[in-house]
Amino acid sequence: MINRLLTQDKQAKTISTPPLESGDRLTRHEFERRYTAIPDIKKAELIEGVRSHVFPGLWLAVSGLLEGKMAQVLAVLQQGLNSPEHAEFVQKLTKLIRLKPQLCRQNLSS
Known part of the structure; x- marks a missing residue:
């Protein structure tokens, strides 16, 4: 039961978090939120x-x-x-x- 809830929670996070796209204009907080929410990302960087x-x-x-x-x-x-x-x-x-x-x-x- 707990595993199922954790899996559903991870899926909800993935669905509600938009992907990082080249050219996005994001605050540092939003960049880090998206980056940590999507573990498949191989490379992404915030250019200030x-x-x-x-x-x-x-x-x-x-x-x-x-x-x-x-x-x-x-x-x-x-x-x-x-x-x-x-x-x-x-x-x-x-x-x-x-x-x-x-x-x-x-x-x-x-």
Whole structure:
């Protein structure tokens, strides 16, 4: 009986907790709540800063910029450049440049 109640409780937690998605804007408390509620997650990290939706991988630590903490700014920027989203963005750009080199040159010169 107790095992059944515990299992039902775990299922209720899993159902009521939305998954962590790339690009979510969460408070630290909400991030940690979701992270601990879903034990299957292999990798997730809370980035304290701003993520560009136009240029994936461009992450800026706003507090570091405002306080002049360049080490923090560079660390967050490096995390973004090492992200899977940035790698995919670079691959798409590389393919575009190979397929349409004239178009890319025209855009750069204007």
